Amino acid sequence: MATSVVPLPNLRIPGRPQKALALGGEPLSIYDENVFGEDAEQLEVKAPIGIATVLYKWCPEALFALLDVENWFSFTWTLTIAQCTEDESKIEIGRIRDQVTFGSLDKDGLWKTMITFQMSNADSGSVDGPWLPNMEETMLDEINIKDPAEIERITESFIKDIITERRWLTGKKVRHDFFIESPKIGMDPWEDGMKMNPHWLYESLDLTKCTTCSTSGSPGTALNRCGRCGTAAYCSSACQQRDWPVHKAVCSMSTEDRGKALHYSQHGGLVGWDETASTV
Secondary structure (H helix, E strand, O other): OOOOEEEOOOOOOOOOOOOOOEEOOEEOEEEOHHHOOOOHHHOOOOHHHHHHHHHHHHOHHHHHHHHOOOOOOEEEEEEEEOOOOOOOEEEEEEEEOOEEEEEEEOOOOOEEEEEEEEOOOOOOOOOOOOOEEOHHHOEEOOEEOOOHHHHHHHHHHHHHHHHHOOOOOOEOOEEEEEEEEEOOOEOOOOOOOEEOOHHHOOOOOOOOEOOOOOOEOEOOEOOEEOOOOOOOEEOOHHHHHHHHHHHHHHHHOOHHHHHHHHHHOOOOOHHHOOOOOOOO
8 A cells, every 4th residue: 555755845954955855766755654553554665765754753954864974974863762671672763874774772782673775876876866775784683684575574564663653752761862973073983973962963052043943032922941951942832842852862961962062063053063163
């Protein structure tokens, strides 16, 4: 059964207004999550659109981190479920260069399901083309999956689950985290990267406008700041609720991590960091 998609023809990476976005060999789009109900097993889904759906629904800038290979060497999006309990587990979506990896991990951080695709091949060098399964980096537990049909099956199952379960939302003992790497801020092969608020990738913190919808504050439109960390402002309870899955992670950062993220993003967002003009 065909799955309803929502095109995003006007979405652009900040600073590139003329470049239309594509993913997986098709114009950028996401799935309509409302069709993922009792009949989800009958739906036809594709990995690029499914991954784009979760990232966009969580925070559009997280989707930019997937697409913007020029600025970001890698990004990692994680969802911790049943945090600090015996049943704790994680869901992860990440990209290193042109390789996209997603799946689930156990409490100890070991992969239970790891699915890997290449966004491009060595000949084209384009990340706009079809995703190619990487059989050397796709596995269930510790067993590599070599059968393309089996890779397709576990990919579809994963995509359907994360959309049906609305994994971009948060809840009790549920937390998202977002990490980023770029040549400008340095890269560590043993870590996921710098903890970052995705809102600060392309813009510095600006408390004069709503973090969610960018409405500017005015005498008639007072913005309410986060009382815990002071790094977000909202024009309405709806905007605050919409951003909570993202801001919850920022509020949960250590003072050191949050300060580091603010420091490196102070010049027009993390993308504007220039180590020759700034000192830590």
